[in-house]
Amino acid sequence: xxxAKSYERLKCDLALTRYTGVPASLPLxxxxxxxxxxxxxxxxxxxxxxxxxxxxxxxxVSGRDxxxxxxxxxxxxQRGALTPLGHxxxxxxxxxxxxxxxxxxxxxxxxxxxxxxxxxxxxxxxxLDLNVETAESSADTxxxxxxxxxxxxxxxxxxxxxxxx
Numbered sequence: 001x002x003x004a005k006s007y008e009r010l011k012c013d014l015a016l017t018r019y020t021g022v023p024a025s026l027p028l029x030x031x032x033x034x035x036x037x038x039x040x041x042x043x044x045x046x047x048x049x050x051x052x053x054x055x056x057x058x059x060x061v062s063g064r065d066x067x068x069x070x071x072x073x074x075x076x077x078q079r080g081a082l083t084p085l086g087h088x089x090x091x092x093x094x095x096x097x098x099x100x101x102x103x104x105x106x107x108x109x110x111x112x113x114x115x116x117x118x119x120x121x122x123x124x125x126x127x128l129d130l131n132v133e134t135a136e137s138s139a140d141t142x143x144x145x146x147x148x149x150x151x152x153x154x155x156x157x158x159x160x161x162x163x164x165x
Contacts, residue, residue: 064157067121067148068157071117071121074091074092075092077090077091078091089120091117093109094113094163096109097109097110097163098164098165100165102140106142106165107132107134107142114130114132114146115127122151124148124151130144130146131145135162140165141162141164142162142165143162144160145160146159
């Protein structure tokens, strides 16, 4: 009998990123650049008194979706930004590339900074693939795509985000 997948270690969190699925061999979760972080509003539970307007509530993500969101947030958060909260190493150095030319050096630094950040995520067992290239939509934008093997799961999780330099 195969071992049941366990997402217990992947936990649950508020939904902060907007994911857009893209047809690919792996499920792909997208975030574009620095301005896409927001709380997700979802239809309310419908309990309590009836209201004349649609009730909204905060969305939640769990399991693989939570890990995908956590990786995107880690990559888009400047390393050291959470020092006052007791997390001096949280985040990545990708923000240091803003204002730089989109050249081989910047793409290699983006790879390095992504590797550093992903290696800090305890819910990732292995990084399978990492690709940094110029986004088709804009010459000053890097598209970072990666796939990881989550802890307690053998199915790859694919992510992509675009960072405008």
